[in-house]
Amino acid sequence: MKAVRRFTVRAGLPEPLADLGVLATNLRWTWHPPTQDLFASVDPEIFDHEGGDPLRLLARVPGERLEQLATDPDFLARVRAVSDDLRAYLTEPRWYQRQGDGGGNGTRLPGSIAYFSMEFGVTEALPNYSGGLGVLAGDHLKAASDQGVPLIGVGLLYRSGYFRQSLSLDGWQVEHYPVVDPDGLPLVPLTEPSGAPILVHVAMPGGRVLRARIWKAQVGRVPLLLLDSDIEENAEDLRGVTDRLYGGDQDHRIRQEILAGVGGVRAVRTYCELTGVPQPEVFHTNEGHAGFLGLERLRELVSGQGLDFDQALSAVRAGTVFTTHTPVPAGIDRFPVDLVQHYFGDGTLLPGIDLRRILALGAEENAGMFNMAHMGLRLAQRANGVSQLHGAVSREMFGGLWPGFDTDEVPITSVTNGVHGPTWAAREITAVIGDPQDDGYESFDESVTDARLWELRCGLRARLVDEVRRRVRAAWLQRGASALELNWTDSVFDPDVLTVGFARRVPTYKRLTLMLRDADRLRHLLLHPDRPVQLVVAGKSHPADDGGKALIQQIVRFADDAGVRHRIVFLPDYDMSMARYLYWGCDVWLNNPMRPLEACGTSGMKAALNGGLNLSIRDGWWDEFYDGSNGWAIPTADGVTDPVRRDDLEAAALYELLGSQVAPLYYDRDGSGVPARWMAMVRHTLASLGPKVQASRMVGEYVQNAYAPAATAGALAQSDDFRVAKDLAAYRLRLSGSWPHIRVIDCELHLEDGHTPVIGDRVPVRARVDLAGLDPADVEVQAVVGRVGDTDELTDVVTGTMHHNGDGYYATELTLPHAGSLGVTARVLPKHGLLATPAELGKVVLA
Ligand SMILES: *Cc1c(COP(=O)(O)O)cnc(C)c1O
Numbered sequence: 001m002k003a004v005r006r007f008t009v010r011a012g013l014p015e016p017l018a019d020l021g022v023l024a025t026n027l028r029w030t031w032h033p034p035t036q037d038l039f040a041s042v043d044p045e046i047f048d049h050e051g052g053d054p055l056r057l058l059a060r061v062p063g064e065r066l067e068q069l070a071t072d073p074d075f076l077a078r079v080r081a082v083s084d085d086l087r088a089y090l091t092e093p094r095w096y097q098r099q100g101d102g103g104g105n106g107t108r109l110p111g112s113i114a115y116f117s118m119e120f121g122v123t124e125a126l127p128n129y130s131g132g133l134g135v136l137a138g139d140h141l142k143a144a145s146d147q148g149v150p151l152i153g154v155g156l157l158y159r160s161g162y163f164r165q166s167l168s169l170d171g172w173q174v175e176h177y178p179v180v181d182p183d184g185l186p187l188v189p190l191t192e193p194s195g196a197p198i199l200v201h202v203a204m205p206g207g208r209v210l211r212a213r214i215w216k217a218q219v220g221r222v223p224l225l226l227l228d229s230d231i232e233e234n235a236e237d238l239r240g241v242t243d244r245l246y247g248g249d250q251d252h253r254i255r256q257e258i259l260a261g262v263g264g265v266r267a268v269r270t271y272c273e274l275t276g277v278p279q280p281e282v283f284h285t286n287e288g289h290a291g292f293l294g295l296e297r298l299r300e301l302v303s304g305q306g307l308d309f310d311q312a313l314s315a316v317r318a319g320t321v322f323t324t325h326t327p328v329p330a331g332i333d334r335f336p337v338d339l340v341q342h343y344f345g346d347g348t349l350l351p352g353i354d355l356r357r358i359l360a361l362g363a364e365e366n367a368g369m370f371n372m373a374h375m376g377l378r379l380a381q382r383a384n385g386v387s388q389l390h391g392a393v394s395r396e397m398f399g400g401l402w403p404g405f406d407t408d409e410v411p412i413t414s415v416t417n418g419v420h421g422p423t424w425a426a427r428e429i430t431a432v433i434g435d436p437q438d439d440g441y442e443s444f445d446e447s448v449t450d451a452r453l454w455e456l457r458c459g460l461r462a463r464l465v466d467e468v469r470r471r472v473r474a475a476w477l478q479r480g481a482s483a484l485e486l487n488w489t490d491s492v493f494d495p496d497v498l499t500v501g502f503a504r505r506v507p508t509y510k511r512l513t514l515m516l517r518d519a520d521r522l523r524h525l526l527l528h529p530d531r532p533v534q535l536v537v538a539g540k541s542h543p544a545d546d547g548g549k550a551l552i553q554q555i556v557r558f559a560d561d562a563g564v565r566h567r568i569v570f571l572p573d574y575d576m577s578m579a580r581y582l583y584w585g586c587d588v589w590l591n592n593p594m595r596p597l598e599a600c601g602t603s604g605m606k607a608a609l610n611g612g613l614n615l616s617i618r619d620g621w622w623d624e625f626y627d628g629s630n631g632w633a634i635p636t637a638d639g640v641t642d643p644v645r646r647d648d649l650e651a652a653a654l655y656e657l658l659g660s661q662v663a664p665l666y667y668d669r670d671g672s673g674v675p676a677r678w679m680a681m682v683r684h685t686l687a688s689l690g691p692k693v694q695a696s697r698m699v700g701e702y703v704q705n706a707y708a709p710a711a712t713a714g715a716l717a718q719s720d721d722f723r724v725a726k727d728l729a730a731y732r733l734r735l736s737g738s739w740p741h742i743r744v745i746d747c748e749l750h751l752e753d754g755h756t757p758v759i760g761d762r763v764p765v766r767a768r769v770d771l772a773g774l775d776p777a778d779v780e781v782q783a784v785v786g787r788v789g790d791t792d793e794l795t796d797v798v799t800g801t802m803h804h805n806g807d808g809y810y811a812t813e814l815t816l817p818h819a820g821s822l823g824v825t826a827r828v829l830p831k832h833g834l835l836a837t838p839a840e841l842g843k844v845v846l847a
Contacts, residue, residue, distance in 0.1 A: 013058070014070035019083040024054035025186045026086060028220040030123040031142060031422040033430075038082050042069065051577060053125040055186050090221055094148025095696075096703065109703070110711035111278035112150045114268050115140065116290035118260060119245055120155050120226075122219055124577040126185055128161035128226065130245050131505045131540075132602060133325060135576065137286055138219075139420035139602075143695035145220030146422070146437060149703060152271065152280060154264040154290075156256060157182060157215050157226035158245045165540045165573045169479050171556030173541050173549045173572075177244065182228060187215040190225075190271060198270055200227060200263045203348040204255075210238045212259060214267045223277075225267050227259055246542070254335050257372070258343060261292025262350070265300075281711045284321045284702070285380060288333045288372030294320055294379030295358060299350040307722060309357050310729035313379075315722060318834060319714030321706045322380035324373055324412070325599050327393045328509065333372040335362075340370045365400070377401060377412075381713060381836050382706050385414045386600040389623045393596050404844040406797070411837045415705065416621055417600040418698035421690075424606040426584040428456050433686070436609065441690025450679040451672060457587070457611055457682065462495040464585025468536055469493065471571045471578070478572075492566050493534050498666045500615070500658075501586030501607065503538035503574050506548040509597035512539060513551045515590075516558055517651035525655065526567040531663040534567045536582060538574035583607045588662060591616035592654060594646075595636045596623075605693035611682040615662060617650070625692060630685045632657050709836070717834055728834045731778065735830055735843065741772035744847035745808075747783070747826040762813045765800070767826035767847075769808050776804040780831040780838055785814050788823035802826065 013021055020039075029035040039054040040047045043061050050056035069075045099109060117137040121129030129135060137153070144151040160177035168174055182189075190198045190213075199211045211234050212227040229241040241255045265283075272279045285291055294316055301312035326332050337359060345355050361378045362370035377383050377398060385391035391414025395407050402410050421436025432448055434440035473489040493499070506512045515522055515535070525533045537555055541548030552570070559568045571578060583589075589607035591598070591614070598620040605621060608614060614631035616622045626633050634657060637649040670676045691697070717725040747767040751757060765783040781804070786797030798817045802810035816822065828845040829838035838844075 012063070012066075014066055016070040016076055017066060017079065019079050020054075020058065023079075023082060023086060024058055025188070026090075026218045026220065027122055027126070027186060028086060028089065028145070029054055030125070031420065032085075033427055034085070035082050038078055041075070041078075042066075051124065055125070055184070059184070094146065095700070096148035096150070099703075107708035107712040108715055109708055110150070110281035110714075112152060112272070112280045113282040113284060113707050114152050114154055114265075114280035114293075115144075115284045115286060116154045116260065116264055116293050117286035118155060118256070118289040119161075120153060120224060121576060122217065122224070124575055126161075126187075126217060127180060127575075128155070128158060128245070130162050133287060136417055136602060139418070139423065139695040140286075140699060141219045141222045141224060142420040142423060143418070143437075143699045145222045146420075147696055147699055147703075148221065149699055149707075150278075151222045152268055152277070153219065153222060153224035154260070154268055154293075155224070155226055156242045156245075156260050157187070157228040158242055159230055160244045160247075162245060162575070163540070163543060166478050167475060167552075167556060167570075167572050171553040171560065171570075173552050175543045182215055185215075185217075187217050187226070190214040190216060190267075190274065197231075198274075199231070199233065200266045200270070202259055202263045202266075204238065205342055205346060205348075207348070208235065208238070210234065210241060210255070210259060210263075212242070212263055212267075214270065216271070223271065225264070225271055227263050227267055229259060250335055250339060254339055254343060257289050257333075258292055258349070261290050261294075262296040264290065265293050265296040281714050282319050282321060282707050284323070284706070285376050286323050287325050288322075288376045291322075291372050291376045291379065294375070295344075295350055295353060295361075299353050301722075302352040305722060307725070308729070309354065310732060311722060311726045314728040314732075314834065315714070315717040315725035317379060317381040318717040318725070319710050320380040320382070321702070321710050322376040322383040323386065323415070324376070324383065324394055324398075325386055326373065327385075327390055327397065327597050327599050329397065334364070335370045335372070337368055337370050373398070374401065381840065382710055383412045384706065385412060387416045387620045387624055388414050389596055389620060390414060390599040393599075402839050402842040404846060405839050405842070409837075409839045411839050413705065415698060415701045416624060417602050417605075418693050418695035419602050419605045419609065420695045421609060424580065424583055425609040426460055426580075428459060429610055432456065433690070436690065437694055437696040439691070441609075441686055444686065450674050450676060450683075453611070453682065454674045454679055458495070460584045460610065461499055461587065462585075464499065464536070464581050465493045465495045467578075467581040467585075468569055468571065472569050475572050488562075488565070492569060493536075494532075494566075497532050497534045497567070498588070498663055499586050500533055500535045500588040500590050501537075501582045501612070502535065502590040503571075503579065503582055504591075504603060506539045506541045506551055507545075508547065509594045510539075511592050511594060511647070512537070512548075513554050514592045514647060514651050514654065516554060517647055518655065519558065521655045522558075523564055525659055525663070526564050528659075528663070531667045532567060533658060533663055536569055536571060536586065538571040538578060538582070540574055579603070579606070583612065584610050586612050587666060588613050588615050590654075591619075591622070592634060592650065593617055593619050594643075595619040595638065605689070608685050608689040608693055611686055613662075613678075613681055613685055615654075615657065621693070625689060627688060629681060630688050631681070632662065713834060713836065724834055728832055731830075731832050732841065734774070734778070735841070738772040738774045739843055739845070741770075742774070742779075742828055742845045743770045743772075744768075744826050744828065744845060745770055747824060747847050749785075749814075749824045757816055759816055759819045761816050763816060764811065764813050765802070765824060765826070767802060767810045769810060769826070769828060771808065771828075778831060780829045781810045782827050782829060782838075783812050783814055783824065784827060785817065785822055785824045787818055788821050792823060794823055794825065 119129040119134030121134035122138040217224040362375040364371035385394040395410035433444040583606040601620040745768040781802040786794035802812040
């Protein structure tokens, strides 16, 4: 029998309870405790059994109970209050609406923004994610909703959104792919007024058509559109396009990405027409996977507005933001060129768009491969990494796309990820600090005593211990143990022992097994007579990654040992529903990636929101937010190239920190049993990290630094029948003819005779430039001064714009920035009103 349909649920609700249907389908309930409490009180037992999912609760709860509630004035009053609250939340002006026009810096705030991602982790009730990227996307939507940012999420709905993990008896990961029925999920299909589902069409080779239905999830104020190919109108193989997230081969994957990108734009267009929501002014490509969206927008402009490819490209780039999440070249999404050719080559998918131009957008060093990140960067005027360190790594990694520029001039900035406070902070914490997104974290300090805060932390730890016991027992039953031999699981973990958490997916760079490097030393830490440590580990390996599964098996085997199994556990099936207990209850959150391969990492932020202290390699966000007293930094063996030795050194540093700093601090108690020095760090973590790790901070930065400037540039590009976009295209064409012939003929610095300049002196610089027929207004000529070494290479440079004095002569005055040996040079850069930075076109002429 099928699960109850959403509208069946509504029909089944007695009329006075109709609002419950609305409350159950708007996913704001996932971060709104009063709504959760309301549903829990319908039937606490069923609510619990259904994992706290209101929709499933309503489908299961007996009709008599609903009839009874429909006449219960107290309950009805609560329904009304919670519904009124939701209505106010959905309609009242919020942060974005209070920004005034343009966020204060002359830029324009977009009327809507489309946010494309291949996965969205909003709640376990909508299992449509695999890991950190998806949870981040979910947090982005929630924070945008809270801030009133008019985002529209776009992605795919997978039949098996993520796999469930269990263990075989010998500790090997086993995968299950539960199939979800969209009718049982908090989704509604987009339909024609007649009620017929609206389908998006995407052409496939050989005259075939891939169709997809559009489901909408409502995440507070933010709609999330999810495309689903599993419909009868599709051929059998095409039905399977959205079967699994990150499953299948390259062919399967490119079909998914074509559907998400090309189909996704078509879905947003339809949605906006249908609802009157303004069409997006900005498109945000969250990681390369969704990058085909830019090609569809090119097609729209070429076929709908009569622009040529280059003109369309200028306009599309202006309104596009690209975020990269991958600091490892091997992690970048790439396709064989012939596969791209197969799908785009016959011109039916994107009529009017020349295959060669498409291939050029994804070109990389290897001529046989099409690089989605390169395409993402070429289709977006604004690009960013997800922490400051990752921004720097990305500028280095993608620097080849901007030849002739120093790494720090590569136009990739950073917006450090954040996490959605109301989702990840335990209720007990928010009860004390207030709304995590207001100034609660900054200001809670005086009002809460150490003893109170410690009691709260102990409560969260105790809840985690219960959850660990429950899960360990369930895992052993699943592995084939009999209940009779599992009494020991009742005393796994101790609610008073220092609890360390380590949970993440298990690609190699995350080093799941670093802690096992010296198994005796780890055992010693776990079993210390006075200062024991207990360790909870979780994580899924990609189903195709046997290496990752072998790492999990090593941990499981270690933890299976009767001598330590009360102090270390591996919990199978890491997902949002487990993660929250870990973030709430762990005293210490451990992270030991191979620096700098963790782009940001967000789980440690979630622990910090609950007063967990981070113990981490200085990678990703921790490199930027660690301040010496809000946790610990595991020293990295930077520069040691032998990975085995590096692991040895870093593991030793980890044991050392745990044994000689972390544990002693935790067990150092005052007269009333409170670890005062520990609590000082907890307080400092809450106060210093609490405000910074919020997704609301992240979304605010995207608005200020990406969405508003992109909307401004996009509007400029389109204005006056795309005059500026056309002008930029013509300009680029003009440049490409003349550029190779531009020369800096000479450049000199004028020093007064017999006078040695001092730092801070202003000195005149002159240069002669042959513009090869270009107009002086077409270029920016810059004087550059910096340190020189033996190779004449300039470092620590300062630049100044030079003014044209006629006849190819340029001049300016520069302030000497350093003492010691300096050098000077001049360079020529493109200049156009629609360029975000002079480096944008990757063109520069050096002297
Ligand atoms: C936050 C989160 C992640 C991401 O954590 P990282 O620190 O980036 O590895 C992964 N999975 C779940 C369920 C999460 O909640």
